[in-house]
Amino acid sequence: MQKFLADASEFFPILLQGVGLTILVTVGSLVLSTILGLVWAMMRVSGIRVLSGVSAGLINLIRGIPIIVLLFYLYFVMPDFGITLTALQAAILGLGIAYSAYQAENFRAGIEAIDKGQIEAAQTIGMGWWLTMRRVVLPQAVRIVLPPYGNIMIMLLKDSSQASTITVAELALQGKLIASSTFKNTSVFTLVALMYLTMSIPLILLVRHLEKRASRR
């Protein structure tokens, strides 16, 4: 234990630099996946066959490819097509695209959970599709969507470690580098695990709070 504490105080500052990148990758891809997921979900429920077909196809395509392969593709293959991304850009883009599929399915479930009578009532007072979405459907869907959204945040935080495979020096990669140069595997990876856990716990509490609030209605 004493040894672990000594190692921890030595490695903590280095790992903390990784935490910064972990948060950056997580937040960046969360924002991107939310926007893309909303777009896919809106296309899916638009009632326009071409749009919902394209959206369904895209979602299945994205879901069927492992995140790590998507990251490799963006970072190692795209330069062959003249598009060179930094490791950080590729990580945010890759995780954002990968998670947009889950976001879209969550948003769609929330939108489709709204009673059809609500939509008809909106139509009968002259609301068009977009106004119905904005004023009637989405405000109600948010309550349904938020708890699963919190879970997606937690998963995304942990999956941001996959960015290490394309050289983003986030928490997992920093840990691996320290471990391979000091051979203090136990101390380093225990510390890394604890740091991920520390970041997850607030999110876990947030999800619990949101679930409680959603069930109250």
Place this chain on the structure above:
Amino acid sequence: MIELRNVHKSFGAVEVLKGISASVEKSEVVCIIGPSGSGKSTILRCINGLESYDAGDILVEGTRVESKAASIVAIRTQVSMVFQRFNLFPHRTAIENVVEGPIYVKKAPPAEALERGRALLAQVGLSDKANAYPAQLSGGQQQRVAIARALAMQPRAILFDEPTSALDPELVGDVLGVMRKLADDGMTMVVVTHEMGFAREVADRVLFIDGGVIVEQGAAKSLLDQPQHARTQDFLRRVLHPL
């Protein structure tokens, strides 16, 4: 003001409307009665463009109703609808439900819309419930808010789709009372209902529909008291004397 000419409508292989022709004049109250599944609600939903129809014409003030056309918005602001299950927006208070259409569809100044909205809530007897959410209201109160919401659009006609069928019996009277006042004020109304007492006292005309066709129509009292057609007689007997 509302005219249906030989309207046909099918859901898949089932034809629910088999050539409906009828008209509703300004300030007229028309009740549609008939067994469930006879196509009563479908008629209202077609008039409002919530359902498309397959053949024939529905005209509102001379404009053909087409559920996918841009003109449907203008028609819906003239012809409001009240639903069996109220369909209030649960995330908005009573007054917010009422002013939603005027503010966001008709672009009325919010202060003006709120003032009118409060007056409408008073008209349906719910001044004290303006800030209550639908979940805090009884079924009868919710339906009266829904009527105020329909009135807020200043429609020329209101379609009522079994407005009291989802209510506890002791709450039916409040809603029917509000509807009767509207009729007295000259509102054009088409009411799908099982309330024969309301039809007899308030309606000008009654249509009896069965199997997707108008079996019989006429002045309310004469149709309800002396139905000519055997199916009408049979239906009224079952409704009025269920035992």
